[in-house]
Amino acid sequence: MKIAAQIVLWGLSIFFGYQIYKSVSGPLEFKKVKEKRFAKVISRLKDISKSEEAYRVVNGKYTSNYDSLVHFIENGQFTITSQRDTSWMEYDPIYKIDMPKEGKIIDTLGFVSIKDSLFKNSDRYKKMMYVPYTDDSKKFELEAKTIEKNGYQAPVFQAKVHKEVLLQDQPKDLVAQELTTENITEDIKGPEIIVGSLEEVSTSGNWPTIYDAKTNNNKE
Structure with missing residues (x-):
């Protein structure tokens, strides 16, 4: 009887020890996985x-x-452009004289592959x-x-x-x-x-x- 009781106690100790270990290691392992x-x-x-x-x-x-x-x-392709300022003289019908005008010119420089650009x-x-x-x-x-x-x-x-x-x-x-x-x-x-x-x-x-x-x- 004494030996049997000791075996039962050892078994319970191992079981509860494992449960404690699992309660600690379980969340840690879950955190790594997730x-x-x-x-x-x-x-x-x-x-x-x-x-x-x-x-x-x-x-x-x-x-x-x-x-x-x-x-x-x-x-697909991306269009490569450049932008530059420009100015010119243009006749103004209200003032009846040439007036300075300003604008922007967009030049197309080339194209680049979407795949090469991203990946x-x-x-x-x-x-x-x-x-x-x-x-x-x-x-x-x-x-x-x-x-x-x-x-x-x-x-x-x-x-x-x-x-x-x-x-x-x-x-x-x-x-x-x-x-x-x-x-x-x-x-x-x-x-x-x-x-x-x-x-x-x-x-x-x-x-x-x-x-x-x-x-x-x-x-x-």
């Missing part, structure tokens, strides 16, 4: 954002179609629409439209993914906590990771600046 995944997501959202901005510069609007965005990157020798733009860690089975939600701001029709876009898509294999209680986080200095507030806005003229993301340094190591 930060690694979030950083890769943000890297791709940044690629989408700069691609959309280039698309707007050339076309005057954003696009909600990834095929159009990829085609634009592969075939150089990389073709990672071909995968920027896919959410990492989903085996390319999920795409970022992408929407573009026009809103009225101060009497002006402004193009806007938004790309986003729900955190649960990235953390579906993680402990449910820790994921639930993550979806309601309010620590905006180190964590991404709310249930989604977002770049751009459909209510405001913005191309910013909702992540804290701490992630900007991490994304430098996630370029594919």
Whole structure:
């Protein structure tokens, strides 16, 4: 009986010791996993954002179609221009004399490939629409439209993914906590990771600046 009791006590000690270890190491491991995944997501959202901005510069609007965005990157061009002041004399019908006039002349110097400008020798733009860690089975939600701001029709876009898509294999209680986080200095507030806005003229993301340094190591 004594030996059996000792075995039971040892078993309980090991069990409770493991539970204590798990309660401490679990959140730490979850933090490592989520930060690694979030950083890769943000890297791709940044690629989408700069691609959309280039698309707007050339076309005057954003696009909600990834095929159009990829085609634009592969075939589009930026126009390189220079601007210079000029002046001349022009007859004024009111004063009946030649009057000095001033203006600007815009010269086209050449063209540069969108792909070379944004991605150089990389073709990672071909995968920027896919959410990492989903085996390319999920795409970022992408929407573009026009809103009225101060009497002006402004193009806007938004790309986003729900955190649960990235953390579906993680402990449910820790994921639930993550979806309601309010620590905006180190964590991404709310249930989604977002770049751009459909209510405001913005191309910013909702992540804290701490992630900007991490994304430098996630370029594919």
